[in-house]
Amino acid sequence: MKLGRWQLLFWTLVVLVPSNLYVIFYYAPVERTMGIVQKVFYFHVAAAWIGLLAFCVVCGASIAYLWTRSDRVNHLALASAEIGTVFISGTLLTGPLWAYPIWNTWWTWDPRLTTTLVLWFMYVAYMVLQSGGETEARKRLSAIYGIIAFVNVPLVFFSARWWRSIHPVVVTSEGIGLDGKMKAAMFVSLAVFSVLYTYLVPLRMKSLALRSKVRQLKADLLN
Amino acid sequence: MAPNFWNKVFLIFKKDLKDEIRTLSHLLGTLVFGLMLVFTFSYALQLADLETSRVFSAALWVSIYFSASLALQRAFAKEVESGTLEALLMGSGDRGVLFVAKFLYSLSLLLIVELVVVPLMWVFMGVTGHNLHLGLLVASLFLGSWGLAAIGTMLNGMTTQLPGSRLLFPLLMFPLLIPLLMGAVLTSQGAVLGETQSVMGWVYLLLAFDLIFTVVPLLLFDYVLEG
Numbered sequence: 504m505k506l507g508r509w510q511l512l513f514w515t516l517v518v519l520v521p522s523n524l525y526v527i528f529y530y531a532p533v534e535r536t537m538g539i540v541q542k543v544f545y546f547h548v549a550a551a552w553i554g555l556l557a558f559c560v561v562c563g564a565s566i567a568y569l570w571t572r573s574d575r576v577n578h579l580a581l582a583s584a585e586i587g588t589v590f591i592s593g594t595l596l597t598g599p600l601w602a603y604p605i606w607n608t609w610w611t612w613d614p615r616l617t618t619t620l621v622l623w624f625m626y627v628a629y630m631v632l633q634s635g636g637e638t639e640a641r642k643r644l645s646a647i648y649g650i651i652a653f654v655n656v657p658l659v660f661f662s663a664r665w666w667r668s669i670h671p672v673v674v675t676s677e678g679i680g681l682d683g684k685m686k687a688a689m690f691v692s693l694a695v696f697s698v699l700y701t702y703l704v705p706l707r708m709k710s711l712a713l714r715s716k717v718r719q720l721k722a723d724l725l726n
Numbered sequence: 727m728a729p730n731f732w733n734k735v736f737l738i739f740k741k742d743l744k745d746e747i748r749t750l751s752h753l754l755g756t757l758v759f760g761l762m763l764v765f766t767f768s769y770a771l772q773l774a775d776l777e778t779s780r781v782f783s784a785a786l787w788v789s790i791y792f793s794a795s796l797a798l799q800r801a802f803a804k805e806v807e808s809g810t811l812e813a814l815l816m817g818s819g820d821r822g823v824l825f826v827a828k829f830l831y832s833l834s835l836l837l838i839v840e841l842v843v844v845p846l847m848w849v850f851m852g853v854t855g856h857n858l859h860l861g862l863l864v865a866s867l868f869l870g871s872w873g874l875a876a877i878g879t880m881l882n883g884m885t886t887q888l889p890g891s892r893l894l895f896p897l898l899m900f901p902l903l904i905p906l907l908m909g910a911v912l913t914s915q916g917a918v919l920g921e922t923q924s925v926m927g928w929v930y931l932l933l934a935f936d937l938i939f940t941v942v943p944l945l946l947f948d949y950v951l952e953g
Contacts, residue, residue, distance in 0.1 A: 569949055617904075624901035631897055632888075640887045647884060647946050648898060654942055658905040662931055666908060 512702045516695075523695040531688035543601045545688055549696035550593040551619065557587025557700065558622060558653065561629070565649030568642065574715065575708070577642045580649055581633050582707035586700060588626040594619055614663035621659045625652040637715055734818055738827035742801075743834065752800050753835065760793040760843040768850035778851045783914035786847050787870070787907060790840060795896040797835045798878030801828040802886045815951060825879060825947045829940075832882075833875035840867055857920025862929075866917060869932040870910035873939055877902050880943035883950045906935050 527545045534541035564580035567573075598616065599609040610616065629652060633645045681689065746753055767785045771778065805811040818824050844867065848855070881898050885891035909932040916925030943950075 621901055621904050628897045628901055632894065635889070638888075643949060643952060644884045644887065647949055650946065651880070651902065651939075651942060654938065655902050655905070658935060658938070662905040662908050665927065665931070666912070 509706075512698070516699060516702055519695045519698060523691055526688045526691045531685045532682060534685075537601075537605055540601055540604050543597045545692040547594055547597040547601065548689060549692040550590040550597065552693055553696050553700050554587050554591035554594055554619070554622065556697070557583045557590065558626070558656065560704075561587065561649045562653035565646035565653075568646040569650075574637075574642075574712070577637075577646070578708045578711040578715075579704070580646065581630075582704050582711060584626055584629050584633070584649075585707060586703050588623065588630065590696075590700075591619060591623045591626060595623060612663065612667070614660055614667060617663040618656065618660040622656060625655065628652075637718065731820065731823060734820075734823045735827045735830070738814070738818065738824065739830045742827070742831040745804075746831075746835070752804075753838065756793060756797045756835070756839055757842055759796055760789065760839050761846065763789040763792055764843055764847045764850055768847065771851065779853050779855065779918055780915070782847070782851055782853050782918055783911050785851070786844065786914060787911045789843060789847065790836075790870070790874070791900070791903065791907070793839050793843065794836060794874045794878060795899065797839055798832050798875065798899075799882055799892065799895050800835065801832050801879050802883045803891070806886045811951075821947045821951050822944055824951065825883070825944055828883070829875055829879045832879045833871055836871045836875055837868070840871065853918065855918060857918075859917045859920055859922050862917035862922055862925075863914060865929065866910055866913035866932070869913075869929070869936055870906060872936045873906040873932065874903065876936065876939045876943060877906075880939075880947070880950065883947070902939075905931065909935060 527542055531542075531545070533539060560583040561580045564576050564583065568576045568580060598619075602611070603609050629645065629648055632648055633641065635641075767789055771781055771785060802811065805814055814824060815821075818827075877899060881895055881902075885894045885898065888894060909928045912928045913925050913932065916922055916928070
């Protein structure tokens with residue numbers, strides 16, 4: 504049996520994901536004061552990393568789309584936005600699970616939290632813009648939005664940080680001194696999540712391509 | 727930019743203002759909506775019994791944002807409705823001309839709305855304002871409106887080309903305006919409370935935001951109104 508690129512990545516993930524879980528739950532020690540709840544950190548940070556990476560891909564693909572006008576590039580941007588949204592949602596959901604026992608609050612307007620939430624909103628807005636028919640205008644305008652939204656990210660982050668540094672900071676996300684094994688577990692998580700992303704994006708691109716093909720065939724049939 | 731550029735900008739801007747003054751329908755509708763927001767906000771805050779001078783600028787800017795989501799949906803939509811966008815594109819030649827003209831028009835609309843909404847909000851909320859720094863308040867309103875108008879003009883040019891634009895417009899606009907909201911609320915609050923020194927940093931943030939979101943749309947506008 505000849506293994507394609509897909510199967511190869513898929514089977515790699517079948518091995519990698521359980522190993523990642525093993526590293527998180529058994530290899531990395533249980534944090535002394537926070538206890539078992541700290542384990543959420545490995546998922547949280549890795550998902551946030553993918554969310555940010557996916558957003559960079561959206562911006563890059565958007566610029567490339569305005570240049571090339573290729574459907575494939577548009578599908579890359581959309582697939583990356585969709586998958587990024589899933590991961591960012593993961594970050595936003597796992598964060599409070601940890602924050603409530605540790606900070607004693609579900610939410611705080613820390614720059615990182617604010618930026619992540621705004622990022623999520625822009626992702627959703629981008630997907631709404633892309634939804635409902637692949638017209639030329641929609642693809643072009645989505646690409647423009649993908650670029651402007653990306654420009655906005657550093658502005659949100661720095662203004663939120665600035666605001667917090669003027670005001671007294673009640674809770675911070677600073678001071679996570681990491682033990683060597685914990686650091687290793689974090690990097691393993693980052694790597695495994697990245698492989699997962701590189702597996703999911705082409706998969707979704709393929710289904711998006713099929714979707715436009717079906718739409719095209721339907722349109723041809725009706726004419 | 728050639729002097730010709732500003733001539734064209736001025737002509738289109740004058741046409742839009744004339745059109746607005748003659749019909750008044752859109753401006754009046756937006757004003758009434760703004761007044762309703764002011765009333766609803768001040769009444770709700772009155773019921774909650776909050777210290778008004780501290781809540782004023784937050785309530786004011788949320789009202790301005792919502793009013794803007796109406797006021798800014800006009801610039802290109804009216805051209806599309808009357809089928810004059812093509813002619814305008816041919817007449818102006820340069821897409822940049824159209825962006826700047828429509829931006830100035832949107833900014834004027836917003837400022838007119840604020841001219842009515844801000845004093846009324848002040849009165850309704852019963853802000854004392856012993857330490858009010860009027861210059862800074864005006865500056866914060868102007869800089870905030872500039873950014874709003876720049877992003878609004880760009881997004882209106884985009885959404886009018888798509889179905890369901892009225893819903894799309896605020897969805898796309900609000901997340902982009904978060905940094906502006908921070909700068910505007912904090913600067914206005916500083917002006918109301920008379921704490922001018924501590925908020926100067928936010929004035930620079932507003933300036934930077936306005937600059938970035940005037941230049942970036944100007945660069946991308948050829949792609950917005952293509953074909």
